[in-house]
Amino acid sequence: MREYTAPDIRAGRLTAAELAANFDDVKPPLDPKRALVESSRCFYCYDAPCIDACPTSIDIPSFIRSIATGDAIGAAETILEANIMGGMCARVCPVEILCEDACVRNHSEDKPVQIGALQRYATDALIAAGGQPFARAASSGKKVAVVGGGPAGLSAAHRLSRLGHEVTVFEAREKLGGLNEYGIAAYKTVHDFAQTEVAFILALGGITVRTGQALGRDITLEALRRDYDAVFLAMGLGGVNALGLEGENMAGVEDAVAYIARLRQAKDKASLQVGRKVVVIGGGNTAIDIAIQSKRLGAEDVTLVYRRGPENMSATHHEQEFAQVNGVRIKHWARPVKLHGHKGAVREIEFEYTQLDGQGRLTGTGETFGILCDTVFKAIGQKLNLALVKDPLNGKASEVLDMAGGKIAINEDFATSLKGIFAGGDCVASGTDLTVQSVADGRDAAMAIDAYLRGEG
Amino acid sequence: MADLRANFVGIKSPNPFWLASAPPTDKEYNVVRAFKAGWGGVVWKTLGEDPPVVNVSSRYGAMHLGPDRMVGFNNIELISDRPLEINLQEIKRVKRDWKDRAVIVSLMVPCEEQSWKNILKRVEETEADGIELNFGCPHGMSERGMGSAVGQVPEYVEMVARWCKQHSRMPVIVKLTPNVTDIRKPAQAAKKGGADAVSLINTINSICSLDLDLMAPTPTVDGKGTHGGYCGPAVKPIALNMVAEIARDPATHGLPISAIGGIGTWRDAAEFMAMSAGNVQVCTAAMHYGFRIVEEMASGLANWMDQKGYATLEDFRGKAVPNVTDWQYLNINFKTIAAIDQEKCIQCGLCHIACEDTSHQAIAAKRVPDGKGGSKRRYEVIEAECVGCNLCYHACPVPDVITMVPQQTGKPYLNWTQDPRNPHRRKAAE
Numbered sequence: 001m002r003e004y005t006a007p008d009i010r011a012g013r014l015t016a017a018e019l020a021a022n023f024d025d026v027k028p029p030l031d032p033k034r035a036l037v038e039s040s041r042c043f044y045c046y047d048a049p050c051i052d053a054c055p056t057s058i059d060i061p062s063f064i065r066s067i068a069t070g071d072a073i074g075a076a077e078t079i080l081e082a083n084i085m086g087g088m089c090a091r092v093c094p095v096e097i098l099c100e101d102a103c104v105r106n107h108s109e110d111k112p113v114q115i116g117a118l119q120r121y122a123t124d125a126l127i128a129a130g131g132q133p134f135a136r137a138a139s140s141g142k143k144v145a146v147v148g149g150g151p152a153g154l155s156a157a158h159r160l161s162r163l164g165h166e167v168t169v170f171e172a173r174e175k176l177g178g179l180n181e182y183g184i185a186a187y188k189t190v191h192d193f194a195q196t197e198v199a200f201i202l203a204l205g206g207i208t209v210r211t212g213q214a215l216g217r218d219i220t221l222e223a224l225r226r227d228y229d230a231v232f233l234a235m236g237l238g239g240v241n242a243l244g245l246e247g248e249n250m251a252g253v254e255d256a257v258a259y260i261a262r263l264r265q266a267k268d269k270a271s272l273q274v275g276r277k278v279v280v281i282g283g284g285n286t287a288i289d290i291a292i293q294s295k296r297l298g299a300e301d302v303t304l305v306y307r308r309g310p311e312n313m314s315a316t317h318h319e320q321e322f323a324q325v326n327g328v329r330i331k332h333w334a335r336p337v338k339l340h341g342h343k344g345a346v347r348e349i350e351f352e353y354t355q356l357d358g359q360g361r362l363t364g365t366g367e368t369f370g371i372l373c374d375t376v377f378k379a380i381g382q383k384l385n386l387a388l389v390k391d392p393l394n395g396k397a398s399e400v401l402d403m404a405g406g407k408i409a410i411n412e413d414f415a416t417s418l419k420g421i422f423a424g425g426d427c428v429a430s431g432t433d434l435t436v437q438s439v440a441d442g443r444d445a446a447m448a449i450d451a452y453l454r455g456e457g
Numbered sequence: 458m459a460d461l462r463a464n465f466v467g468i469k470s471p472n473p474f475w476l477a478s479a480p481p482t483d484k485e486y487n488v489v490r491a492f493k494a495g496w497g498g499v500v501w502k503t504l505g506e507d508p509p510v511v512n513v514s515s516r517y518g519a520m521h522l523g524p525d526r527m528v529g530f531n532n533i534e535l536i537s538d539r540p541l542e543i544n545l546q547e548i549k550r551v552k553r554d555w556k557d558r559a560v561i562v563s564l565m566v567p568c569e570e571q572s573w574k575n576i577l578k579r580v581e582e583t584e585a586d587g588i589e590l591n592f593g594c595p596h597g598m599s600e601r602g603m604g605s606a607v608g609q610v611p612e613y614v615e616m617v618a619r620w621c622k623q624h625s626r627m628p629v630i631v632k633l634t635p636n637v638t639d640i641r642k643p644a645q646a647a648k649k650g651g652a653d654a655v656s657l658i659n660t661i662n663s664i665c666s667l668d669l670d671l672m673a674p675t676p677t678v679d680g681k682g683t684h685g686g687y688c689g690p691a692v693k694p695i696a697l698n699m700v701a702e703i704a705r706d707p708a709t710h711g712l713p714i715s716a717i718g719g720i721g722t723w724r725d726a727a728e729f730m731a732m733s734a735g736n737v738q739v740c741t742a743a744m745h746y747g748f749r750i751v752e753e754m755a756s757g758l759a760n761w762m763d764q765k766g767y768a769t770l771e772d773f774r775g776k777a778v779p780n781v782t783d784w785q786y787l788n789i790n791f792k793t794i795a796a797i798d799q800e801k802c803i804q805c806g807l808c809h810i811a812c813e814d815t816s817h818q819a820i821a822a823k824r825v826p827d828g829k830g831g832s833k834r835r836y837e838v839i840e841a842e843c844v845g846c847n848l849c850y851h852a853c854p855v856p857d858v859i860t861m862v863p864q865q866t867g868k869p870y871l872n873w874t875q876d877p878r879n880p881h882r883r884k885a886a887e
């Protein structure tokens with residue numbers, strides 16, 4: 001065993017100016033001239049493939065033509081009609097696997113129309129102009145409870161309120177927005193945009209917000225069912241998967257999502273403690289984001305280790321490349337097997353090389369290597385915080401909230417196994433862990449809830 | 458290498474590219490820069506009698522298409538606003554220094570013989586190569602009984618052309634206004650008056666756009682606007698047709714034509730010259746990009762001529778004229794239909810929606826397996842429905858995806874005058 005020294009973890013590795021530059025808008029907005037040039041690249045396709053590739057089916061050729069003809073507000077209305085978080089989606093969607101991947105311009109010149117950037121141009125213009133383009137329908141006299149104020153919950157709340165229902169959003173945290181506020185990489189959504197968008201959504205009216213109210217802690221599902229005509233569950237995935245290694249509770253072994261939440265809420269990024277040598281374990285968005293943000297906070301070496309190959313990572317090719325451009329080293333085909341520490345703080349992590357066996361299963365090769373580190377970030381996926389869902393139902397054992405793959409099971413109308421209770425977003429079995437998919441779920445679930453409420457009379 | 462030298466009514470220039478009478482030829486400074494850049498000739502900005510006219514501030518309007526600037530251009534400027542004597546001195550100096558280039562002087566004076574006589578004498582002293590009579594300006598000058606007010610009355614055109622031929626030994630080019638219903642009439646009048654050539658087109662009456670805040674036309678002069686003269690790429694088709702009309706008219710066939718209107722590339726120039734123009738004049742393209750465009754025009758024209766085996770401009774000049782005919786003589790038995798190259802098609806669907814909504818419902822929108830378990834779009838021509846209108850061909854954003862393929866019908870040439878379906882058919886026997 002080697003001798004370890006105390007870890008090097010400290011705040012203020014970079015100057016204020018360096019931090020400001022590192023956490024500035026990663027993709028600055030288009031100015032009017034660029035928007036004109038880019039919008040004029042759109043062919044205004046008929047039956048446009050890009051629309052199919054957008055989970056919220058925004059009428060992309062229509063909104064781009066509005067921009068090209070000088071009607072950014074009309075463009076934004078088209079976007080927001082389909083996707084009330086069009087502003088956030090424009091910033092965080094992995095467009096390279098969604099709308100822009102389907103753009104026909106890829107076939108003629110390998111360069112799609114920058115749909116995301118144009119979407120941001122339009123929605124920014126509308127939000128800057130102020131006001132709310134939508135109105136509420138006549139009151140239905142129905143009340144709906146929404147649990148969770150993230151993309152799925154807020155999208156549902158907005159649509160339900162438009163349809164004339166009274167909505168109450170119960171949110172465990174202090175702020176609304178879900179991972180828009182606590183999870184998305186800081187440089188993707190600068191200037192407190194998540195809260196700006198929340199305010200825009202609430203400006204419709206008809207939505208009562210109860211923050212600091214957690215289902216299972218402060219409220220029960222039974223009470224919600226009693227007090228409301230329908231309930232929409234949109235709690236996302238609160239729990240994190242564990243590495244399952246001895247010493248996982250050592251100092252320096254961190255949950256990436258929790259760290260990012262702290263980073264997002266930090267008023268002064270210089271106050272954040274950062275390790276000199278950082279190892280990230282995982283292959284998704286969260287892994288990439290924590291790796292890049294560690295680097296941008298001043299970590300000297302950041303190594304991301306993933307147990308399979310690059311094509312198996314859920315982070316897109318574009319995101320992997322972006323990590324590498326930011327100086328993150330990515331190592332594939334290795335899994336963590338042992339943590340080594342010094343006085344209760346992690347100092348080295350040992351990996352075993354992996355490969356696929358004859359049956360295509362992942363196996364270790366037996367060969368190992370170690371990486372010295374001050375911090376290890378766990379980013380190997382999130383899971384539903386079951387305690388919050390299951391417990392409140394125990395009062396009525398006859399009724400069970402069906403689960404599938406550790407998440408809430410729903411039918412095609414977003415209905416759970418419990419009458420009047422619907423669910424969508426990351427917490428359901430079909431969740432794709434994309435903001436835009438959660439927004440689509442919220443909108444479509446609201447339509448289904450509306451049909452349910454009106455069908456009931 | 459092709460020989461680009463041009464000889465237009467005896468006026469020689471090293472290439473057929475002249476700058477039209479307009480701001481680019483306003484004064485010695487611009488013209489010298491133009492000659493240094495390689496222009497073959499200039500038609501000096503129109504001169505009038507002293508005292509010079511006065512221009513307003515805010516003078517140009519434009520048609521922009523998306524990011525493409527100045528697809529059309531319009532102006533409310535008048536003729537030269539500098540004293541006549543200064544212009545004449547400069548013209549004289551320029552011609553002395555640039556003997557191999559063409560220097561033409563554009564003129565516009567009141568419709569009185571003495572006025573023309575006086576100015577012609579003074580222009581002759583500059584040793585300029587010729588004169589161009591500006592009968593075209595649609596704004597400002599016409600209200601004063603000049604410009605298009607003259608150009609629209611064939612009798613005046615003939616009369617002034619005759620005076621100019623009588624009182625000067627210089628070649629006379631009559632510049633025609635397009636603001637008439639039949640361009641052949643003023644061309645015939647110019648010829649009757651003894652003009653050596655016509656040049657066309659001058660600018661077209663236009664209001665480019667409205668400022669919707671000011672509720673006034675652009676360019677806006679202190680809250681008001683007026684109609685101006687339209688030019689630039691957008692007017693080329695109109696100019697090309699007018700040149701063709703004059704070239705085909707038996708009364709003016711063979712009358713030398715200096716073509717103007719939307720010319721900015723070697724291809725535009727080649728088209729006008731194939732339509733019989735002896736040279737071309739350029740204004741807007743130079744005002745947009747500067748004089749250096751003449752380099753690409755010259756090399757482009759020469760390379761095209763080399764590829765086609767044309768050694769001189771005369772080798773292809775007028776070659777397209779016999780192929781311009783009246784609609785009634787087109788072959789009604791000719792058939793062409795659209796073909797889509799599925800390899801190159803990007804599935805934008807524009808051909809389908811254009812044909813489906815506004816034409817002949819001849820392009821089917823299909824879904825076929827994409828080989829990855831999903832489906833992809835496929836657009837197919839329904840040959841039996843296609844009338845060969847070319848709409849899809851023009852709407853398709855990718856070059857060479859759609860081609861129009863002439864069909865073997867086995868039927869002989871038949872025109873409308875011969876077609877049995879024509880109720881007014883002239884029977885061969887009659």
Ligand SMILES: Cc1cc2nc3c(=O)[nH]c(=O)nc-3n(C[C@H](O)[C@H](O)[C@H](O)COP(=O)(O)OP(=O)(O)OC[C@H]3O[C@@H](n4cnc5c(N)ncnc54)[C@H](O)[C@@H]3O)c2cc1C
Pocket residue numbers: 092093094147148149150151152153170171172173176177178179180183184185188213214215216234235236237238257260285286289388424425426427432433434435436438
């Ligand atoms: C680090 C990170 C980066 C990401 N980056 C991207 C990206 O760039 N692009 C992209 O498209 N997607 C990204 N995602 C995924 C995206 O953020 C999620 O798919 C999306 O936010 C899910 O929305 P949701 O409304 O279902 O859940 P959430 O956003 O998680 O919102 C759930 C809300 O419910 C609240 N809640 C939880 N439990 C309770 C309870 N018991 N009672 C009351 N309230 C409760 C939570 O506090 C939260 O506000 C990222 C995810 C992470 C973790």
Ligand SMILES: Cc1cc2nc3c(=O)[nH]c(=O)nc-3n(C[C@H](O)[C@H](O)[C@H](O)COP(=O)(O)O)c2cc1C
Pocket residue numbers: 477478479480502503530531532534535536537563591593594632658659660686687688689690692717718719720738739740741742
């Ligand atoms: C600003 C401006 C001023 C013009 N002034 C004159 C003029 O004084 N005399 C004249 O004969 N034509 C004048 N014209 C017309 C041009 O010579 C030319 O006929 C017309 O612009 C069409 O050519 P283009 O499409 O290349 O511009 C003027 C055009 C412009 C744009």
Ligand code: SF4
Pocket residue numbers: 053054055056057058060083086089090093095098099100115116119436
């Ligand atoms: S919401 Fe996302 S996927 Fe849909 S069009 Fe906008 S940027 Fe593209």
Ligand code: SF4
Pocket residue numbers: 041042043044045048049050051060061064102103104105113115805
């Ligand atoms: S596929 Fe591309 S070009 Fe076609 S409508 Fe969509 S963005 Fe425009």
Ligand code: SF4
Pocket residue numbers: 797801802803804805806807808809836849852853854855858859
């Ligand atoms: S317009 Fe052209 S590219 Fe578009 S679908 Fe038709 S043939 Fe294909």
